[in-house]
Amino acid sequence: MGLMKSHFGSHIGLSWKINNEGADIVSSDFPALTMASGPYNYSYIFKYIIIGDMGVGKSCLLHQFTEKKFMADCPHTIGVEFGTRIIEVSGQKIKLQIWDTAGQERFRAVTRSYYRGAAGALMVYDITRRSTYNHLSSWLTDARNLTNPNTVIFLIGNKCDLEAQRDVTYEEAKQFADENGLMFLECSAKTGENVEEAFLDTARKIYQNIQDGSLDLNAAESGVQHKPSTPRSALSTDQTQNKEGCSC
């Protein structure tokens, strides 16, 4: 009896496995499906950095964007942390690698090293605290000095859900953004309002720069990495030929 049972069980297992694999094979026949199913298939990697004063909600923005949740008791960031998410721009899968920096002054020297090679910089202030807005010019100087000229800088006024405590008007910040050639949106990491847009608009702008040819992809330090998918097979045959040549 026991034998029968075990045999039966193994049979079930077999058929399940084959079914499963069958499904995989089906999906691999349709590239679009694989793109959707596998979270790691993408054609570009964009590197972002989030900067701004302490407590303006940088980590919360990141968390809202990657997890679609609001983190209520967010501890101070120590040094830098990072998150990733795959998005789609003009039908291209793009992986965002987002480096969230600490706003505390004592980490300033450390966080400066992370501007290097960022394709996008999200500069965040808190609309309820004027001081964080006043410090923007210093953040902007850092961002301009330490990144590419092509780096897309996006100004974010966070906490726009706290309208009653507003300390910086939209118009004022908009003017600042226009004067400095920045993109600008007011967001709320708490409600999620405009968060998606800020990250995606930045990616769109970067993608547009790539299309225009103003961003050179040929180096890792540009903050963008392109992953061509078609020439790979050709490469692999080359490799094997080489290998055969070697083995002789």
Added chain:
Amino acid sequence: MAEKETSDLLSSGSQPNNPLSRKLNKILETRLDNDKEMLEALKSLSTFFNENNLRTRRNLRSDIERRSLAINEEFVESFRVVKEQLDSVYADVKAVNECCQDMSSRLKAAKDQTQDLISQTTTLQAESQKLQLRSQVADAFLAKFQLKQEEIQILRGTRDGSLHPEFFSALARVKQIHNDCKVLLRTNHQTAGLEIMESMALHQESAYERLYRWTQSECRLLSGDSPDISNKLCQAVEAIQDRPVLFRYTLDEFGTARRTAIVRGFIDALTRGGPGGTPRPIELHSHDPLRYVGDMLAWLHQAVASEKEHVQTLLKKCKQTALMLTAVQDHVLDVLNHVTEGVCRPLKVRLEQVVVSEPGSVVLYKLANLMKFYQGTIGNIIQSSSALVCTIEEIQTLCLRMFFNTLSINAGRLLEKVELPPADLGPTTALTQSLQLLRDVLSSHDSSIVPLDARKTDFAQILSSIVDPLLQMCSVSASRLNTVDMATYMINCMYLIQNTLALYEFTDQRLEMLQAQIDAHVDTLLSEQAAFILNRTDLAHVYGIVQQHNPAQGPLSDIHGLDAITIKSAMARFDNYLASPDSYTLPQCSLLLSSKIRESVKKHSIELICHAYKQMYKSLFDESNNYTEPHTIVPRTPEQVQKLLA
């Protein structure tokens, strides 16, 4: 019949009595209407008996007999035909019978003959059925325990080494068959089981070998900046997990490819920078040690984070059970160790260069803190026992050692060339410089990015490396001074040290110690100050005797130098002091840097004076001391003195 009856009737009529009468009666009783035979007979008689006359009546009998004869003859004639026909029928039937018998015998014979055949057929049929069943079973068996031709083809693969999409299902089938063989072994099919197992094992081996080769060559290609890890490769890695050695090798291969990539990327970032020189190469900032080291470590931090993602992508399909999960985690960390090992050398060389180039104590200390920070940050992503983290730790230790080294060199220099205290008894330049250093170090310590508890540890060492030699230097340089100068100088020095330390955390114990030492020197100073005043007013001698006086020695007024006149003149001087107490202050006291200590010395020395005055006053008014009119000698009460001095 009718004739017979009539004859009977006639004959019986001749008999007397009864028989005749009976006959008669019978005849009479006979109802001709009812006797059908009689009627028939009469009817047929009427056909040929046309004329009823004598002759005919006489001839009736013979007629009838002739007729009868004729009828009989006719009858016989008729029957002869019948008989002949019957005979022929008989003959026919007989023939048929014979025929049948013959046939039946032949049939019987045939039956006897075919019985064998039939039974043979039946057995054959049964056998055939059985065989058919067996064939079905065998087919099912083969379907379950053998590979299809195309599956074998898939497993063998194509010449160019690429992997068929169905490869993994075929491999899974081989594995399944191999496993199912256990059932065969447990039942009575050991031979088959063993054979199948063996052949499956062969298939499996060759398939794994091919899979390994493919995976290996795929992995070798992953040395780009960002590797494109295909689903197929993930699947391959998952499949190869069953062969731990091959799995290990595959991961090694992957690690080696990534290691090359990360080293190249690191060197590029160091020396070439981004496209068109932006961002600029990291080495361009090598003149700024903090930025240089920070940039390198930040680059590595980001690279390590990306590498971890890559490894996790590669192993994403391997997570099967909770048990395996930890193994997968271990593998991820192992691979990361391998991947990051490559950058250790270039990193170490550069870090060492920076540390050894003597950038100064404060920078060294900041560097050590920076490295400590990255040691933790990178250690969170990869194992803290990995080569990269160990390298950073090693350099961090070296850096810290260098830092303490510069501190001790500094301390040695301090003690070697001890400066004499300046005329104003203030701090020497060496002291000011060292305190500036201490301030710099402590403020960088304060803003250090290392967590609080980690900071506390090397704190004691910093303090003892800077503060202890300083104190030592001060004592040495003060050793040739007189008591008052020494006390003042020491108070000033320690006050400055204390002031510097008070701004920073973890210094409470030190501060307390310094306070105690300052207090001791202040005590010295204020007793000197009080003695100075008493000396200047000539009361010191008086006070000394009053303090030591014992009633048994007799009245005070008898003692030499304590006569009323002498005391009176001393008191006059004391009055002068009371008129302008500030001019009686020791010059050193005004050199005290801390106004608080200055005030405290003044206040406490006045207290001492008041106390002494009170004691003397009391003794003078003591009658046993035999002073006549003591108020003329000491006109002021202690309360008045206190008020005047306050």
